Amino acid sequence: MRHIISLLVENESGALSRIAGLFSARGYNIESLTVATTQDPTLSRMTIVTAGSDKIIEQITKQLHKLIDVVKLQDLTEGNFIEREMMFVKIRAEGETKRSEIQRLSNIFRARIIDVTDSTFCVELTGSGDKLNAYIKTLQDSDVIEIVRSGSMGITRGEKALTL
């Protein structure tokens, strides 16, 4: 089963390598990992998307907890949550038909064109991983020059929050 684990970690230089090292040393799967600071400059927020049986997920959360740099942890998949990922796609866009086709599709997906040249568009799109995949599917492989995805981030719905 796919799980999204949110972490508050000490904003220290070694923290990321400790967490990444834990996953590689114990052979756990990482689908994506994102990290950035929070409103509290001493803390970073990390979102890890992983997969495994209940037993493995239990071990992953326990082992993460054990790391001294991990302050708090929450498995978002245990409750109601929102998940989003952001993507940039640089697309070959030559000729009027192609350019308007890409614009039309982007509108459907609520994607924004954020950079334009004579021959390319750069599109920004936010949504679930599935939505991002669906958008990519509408494009011809040969038109896709570059894709940059942020990896998932998540947050719980409602009052509940991962804070100190």
Next chain:
Amino acid sequence: MELSGSEIIVQFLKDEGVEHIFGYPGGAVLHIYDAIHRQDDVKHILVRHEQGATHAADGYARATGKPGVVLVTSGPGATNAITGIATAYMDSIPMVVISGQVPSGMIGSDAFQEVDAIGVSRPCVKHNFLVNDINKLAITLKKAFYVATTGRPGPVLIDIPKDITAPHIKISYEYPKQVSLRSYNPTVKGHPKQIKRAAELLLSAKRPMIYSGGGVILGNASEELRKVTRLLGFPITQTLMGLGAYPGTDKQNIGMLGMHGTYEANMAMHECDVLFAIGARFDDRITGDTSKFCPKAKIIHIDIDPASISKTINVDIPIVGEVKQVLTDLYQILEQSAEKPDQKALKNWWTRINSWQQQDCLAYDHTSKHIKPQSVIEALYEVTGGNAYVTSDVGQHQMFAAQFYPFDEPRRWINSGGLGTMGFGLPAAMGVKMAFPQAEVACVTGEGSIQMCIQELSTCLQYDLPVKIINLNNRYLGMVRQWQEFFYEKRYSHSYMDALPDFVKLAESYGHIGIRVEDPADLKAAMQEAFSHKDRVVFLDVITDQTENVYPMIQAGAAHNQMEISPVHKKRLGSINPEGELS
């Protein structure tokens, strides 16, 4: 007090109550060594190899319960220390390793003797710190000791760039008495409801079994374990790491379990209906095939580390907390409970266990003209009155020591159980002797293992550490040879120890006494002689039977009731049927 970084380190160690540190100098720690030179409170022991420093500090920690402290230089100093750090990590031993680092401004430039000690040590430390500000030095040291010694203990490394320890930069120092980490709060008390459930299950058991591990020793809970075990009247077995927590000679103790555990302990594991695991982690050398582990039992597990619970074996009643505290709470409930263990069932259970015990699974051939390794350990036990601190290396000799030297006290049996580090025994014995100069300290080793840290014989002389080395010299990497005999049709690939040194002369050249013994008839006298030299290191080189194997043995994939038993055991008792009972 205005102190330099180096002086802060030394003053801090003193304030923290550290009496001994084990180390080896080099460029990156020279400022620190200079500060050490200017005082007498913290005694530094110069080892001959950084691996020796870590094992010595480790032995010191295992024997005393206090953290072992190590000081090494950057680069090769730090990498040499890694084996000992990993050894301590696997057995949850409190240790603080201070490593020098190249000056802050040069980090990352491939400077002379630069290695990323934080990165290299990361997978085998409980935590590590790079100190990049002298103002944080004292508090970081405090954090290191705090993390190393609390919760599930473990080694902590502090990497200190040379500029932080420079003599001309002084700041005001005050010993940080307390420290708290918002991200680290080890659980102490067990959940009362869980403890109550555990008590109920224990009292309902018909064929109970207590299985205790190194956590009881680390958590100083031997007394509590004894009280609970005696109150219940249940059989108890211990892991290799747990020996001594419950008296080895007590009649409720049915010996070690696992790969080379006793017949009775392993059979009882297989047959029990309630298993009470205390400070043990269901290691693969204990469980064998996990799908066949304790097939009839409900399991209770006390551990300080939540990650140890249901890691390999699912348990029915987990209790996270300090063993000492949990056992104290449990004892109270059991004592006050109107219900008592089912005496009739217990009597039947003991009758079965006694019948397994009568098979005498550790019996060996007493008629051999070669010295049997088992008899050496028996002689050691006799001569030391069972009171010695015994360290060991890794191999057959380690298993024989565990089987034939019943420890009645915790912290007396000191071996590398988790990592299985050859080379551990001698430096660990030095550490123990440093802590307890009056106690008998024996290192049971093999001719293979002893050569991995033999250089420490020199340290023993310099610091007057008269340990006794009992070398079970079978001219083989015996444990490897045993596996090759069993699983590789006797193809003894590279397990013969050729070109061995003359250990007697070697000991003598290091300034010690060497004794060789080959005839079983001379063994006892040689052992007595070795221990008669109170103030000298004695290297007793015992030429033992090359063909002896360690029995019983649970082979890979087998269940606890499917042990390979010794030829003597077989001959005396006929063959064992698939259920493990005698036919």
